[in-house]
Amino acid sequence: MNSSTYWLTNVLLEVAFEKEQDVIVGTQTALHHIQVKEGVIADIIAASQLPADGIPHMDAKGLLMLPSFKEMHIHIDKTYYGGPWKAVRPASNIFDRLAEEQVILKQQLPTVKERAAKMLDLLLGYGATHIRTHVNVDPIVETKNMELTLQVLSDYAGKLTAESVAFPQHGLLKSSSVERVKGAMRLGATHVGAVDPAIVDDNIEMSLATLVDIAIEFDAGIDLHLHERNQLGLYTMNKLADLTEEAGWQGRVMVSHAFGFAGPVTKAAEQLAERFAELGISISSTVPIGAVQMPIPMLREKGVRVELGNDSITDHWSPFGTGDMLEKANRMAELYNYADEYSLSRALACITGGVTPLNKDGEQVWPIQDSIADAVFVKASCSAEAVARRSDRRAVMFMGQVVAGAL
Numbered sequence: 001m002n003s004s005t006y007w008l009t010n011v012l013l014e015v016a017f018e019k020e021q022d023v024i025v026g027t028q029t030a031l032h033h034i035q036v037k038e039g040v041i042a043d044i045i046a047a048s049q050l051p052a053d054g055i056p057h058m059d060a061k062g063l064l065m066l067p068s069f070k071e072m073h074i075h076i077d078k079t080y081y082g083g084p085w086k087a088v089r090p091a092s093n094i095f096d097r098l099a100e101e102q103v104i105l106k107q108q109l110p111t112v113k114e115r116a117a118k119m120l121d122l123l124l125g126y127g128a129t130h131i132r133t134h135v136n137v138d139p140i141v142e143t144k145n146m147e148l149t150l151q152v153l154s155d156y157a158g159k160l161t162a163e164s165v166a167f168p169q170h171g172l173l174k175s176s177s178v179e180r181v182k183g184a185m186r187l188g189a190t191h192v193g194a195v196d197p198a199i200v201d202d203n204i205e206m207s208l209a210t211l212v213d214i215a216i217e218f219d220a221g222i223d224l225h226l227h228e229r230n231q232l233g234l235y236t237m238n239k240l241a242d243l244t245e246e247a248g249w250q251g252r253v254m255v256s257h258a259f260g261f262a263g264p265v266t267k268a269a270e271q272l273a274e275r276f277a278e279l280g281i282s283i284s285s286t287v288p289i290g291a292v293q294m295p296i297p298m299l300r301e302k303g304v305r306v307e308l309g310n311d312s313i314t315d316h317w318s319p320f321g322t323g324d325m326l327e328k329a330n331r332m333a334e335l336y337n338y339a340d341e342y343s344l345s346r347a348l349a350c351i352t353g354g355v356t357p358l359n360k361d362g363e364q365v366w367p368i369q370d371s372i373a374d375a376v377f378v379k380a381s382c383s384a385e386a387v388a389r390r391s392d393r394r395a396v397m398f399m400g401q402v403v404a405g406a407l
Contacts, residue, residue, distance in 0.1 A: 004400075006056040008034040008407075010047055012064045014382055017342070017362035024342040027358070027382035031062065036373045039399035044369060058407055063377040063394055066386060067352040067366055068129040069325040073256050073284040073309025074119070075167075076133045076152070077145040078108060080314045082118035087319045094200065094227070097317060098170050104316050105140045112148040119313060120156050122323040124404045127376035127393050129160045130353070132284075132309070134167040134193055134223070134256075137184045139175055146184040159403040165223045167193040172210060173201040185218040192218065195225040197236055204236055212243045215252075222253045223284075226260065233260020234268055241275045251280035256309075258283045258294070265295045270302065277303035286311045286321075287332045297336050308332065308350050325351040329387045344384035357383060373400040377407065 011032050018026035031047035035055070050057070078101075080086050091097045108115070123131060133153075135146045146166060153162045166184035168177040172194040181192060192214045197207035208224075215222045222244075228236055237260050244253050255276075261269050261283075276283070282305040285294055299306050308328040312318040332338065333347045349356050359365045367375070380391035395405035 003056045004039075005035070005037040005042070006058055007050065008036055009050060009057050009059050010062055011060040011377075012062050012381075013044075013364070013367070014064075014357040015364050017358060024340070024362070026341055027345065027384060029064070029382060034065075034367065034373075036400040039373055039401070041367050041369055041371050041373050044367065060377055060407055063407075064380045064382065064386065064391075065367065066127075066348070066357065066376045066378060066383055067355040068374040068376050068396060068398070069127045069351045070130040070132075070307065070353045071123050071128040071309055071323075071325055072132045072254075072307040073286065073311050074123070074131055074133050075135075075312065075315070076116040076119045076131070077112055077135045077149045078105065078315055079115050079119055079312075080316070081122065082115045083111075086314070086316075088316055094196070100316055101169065102140050105136065105138070105145075109141060109144060112145055113152050116149055116152045117155070119323065120152065120160070121404075122313070123325075124159060124396055125393070126322075126324040126326065127396050127404075128323075128325050129374050129396065129398045129403070130162065131160060132163040132165065132191070132223070134165040134225070135184070135189070136169050137166050137177055137180045138168060138170045139177070139180075140170075142180060143184045143187060146187050146189060150188050158401075159398050163190045163221070165189065165191040165193040167195070167223075167225070169195060171195065171200040173203060173207050178210060178214070181214060182217070185214065185220060189220070191215075191221040191223045193223045193225065196228055197224075197226075198228055198232055204239060208236070208239055208243055212247055212249070215249065216247055222249065223256055224254070225256045227257055229259050229262060231260075231268075233258070233262075234272055236260065237272055238275070241272070241279055241281060244279050244281060253279070253281045254284055254307075255281065256284045258285070259292060261299065262288075262292045262294050265298050269295065270298065273299050273302035273304050280305075282307060284309050287328055287335060289331070289335060293335075296332060305354065306350055307353070324390070326386065326390050326393070330390050333387055339388075341382075341384045344387045345382070347387050348383045374398055377405070 035043035201207035313321040380386040
């Protein structure tokens with residue numbers, strides 16, 4: 001639809017929860033017509049009658065409209081995706097993997113833009129119109145990956161929004177990358193990152209202080225990769241919370257993976273979760289299964305914002321990952337037994353930046369007039385079914401324009 005103003009007709013929207021004896025057992029929906037004007041929802045009316053105003057129409061044919069998805073942890077600059085199949089090589093620890101990466105980064109440099117673009121197309125097709133990508137900044141590629149990634153993201157500016165993290169994969173301190181990271185921030189990175197202050201950088205306090213100092217210097221957000229477990233991980237996250245509070249960086253910090261929380265819930269973990277909620281420190285998770293399992297239900301109950309990401313999509317770190325954010329919500333729901341209608345509908349919030357069509361009381365809160373027309377159109381009766389069944393995405397809309405699939 002090239003017109004800047006049009007009616008999106010026969011759109012299925014959630015309108016309320018169905019209850020039996022105060023238990024939510026279903027979701028009520030109804031067909032609507034939505035007027036889109038210059039990328040914004042201008043009007044929403046019942047589908048009983050369409051105004052004869054001469055405005056063009058685009059028929060959604062009863063597809064369910066959901067908020068578009070957010071991929072909040074991905075590495076589009078280093079992937080095998082788009083090339084031949086390749087499983088990972090065995091590695092004993094992170095340092096083995098980093099040694100391997102020193103060779104791979106050089107080999108991949110000529111095709112960074114090509115592979116990143118293919119990955120963005122994949123993510124878009126599954127419904128993500130916002131991504132946060134971590135981009136290597138290291139002694140091997142310096143800031144070249146950031147330069148190339150920002151060029152690709154600029155090319156896709158009409159299809160999605162993006163955040164970019166200057167990520168010193170080989171250690172902010174260990175690889176002497178402080179000035180490199182600052183260089184990446186000057187290029188336009190939106191966030192500053194780091195990895196495992198104890199295990200990789202071997203100095204928790206200095207690593208975190210340097211991370212926060214760079215964020216303050218460039219007025220940027222923070223996204224820390226943290227794989228450190230148990231008391232070490234909790235200690236590191238408490239130190240980060242201290243620095244967040246001291247810097248006044250509330251609401252601008254994310255911890256990726258946050259494996260210090262993994263395993264059985266402890267009182268110390270609950271107390272830290274409460275601190276994270278108070279400081280607006282969020283967590284991004286791939287919803288790991290197997291040896292590492294995150295207490296996502298506890299984190300959400302304490303008010304911590306939990307967002308999901310694929311992290312790797314077939315690269316030298318992992319052969320897994322499909323790019324499908326709805327699959328991530330589905331995995332979370334199955335793993336933590338979010339099996340009822342209400343819990344499934346809430347799981348959607350972890351891949352939409354917290355947006356759900358109905359609030360906890362069953363009141364319609366999305367879409368609303370004057371909101372941006374970013375949406376995914378799925379073959380499902382409600383968001384709970386979409387999460388549980390990983391329903392087909394027929395079209396993806398960004399600022400009122402279909403950018404993947406078709407209506």
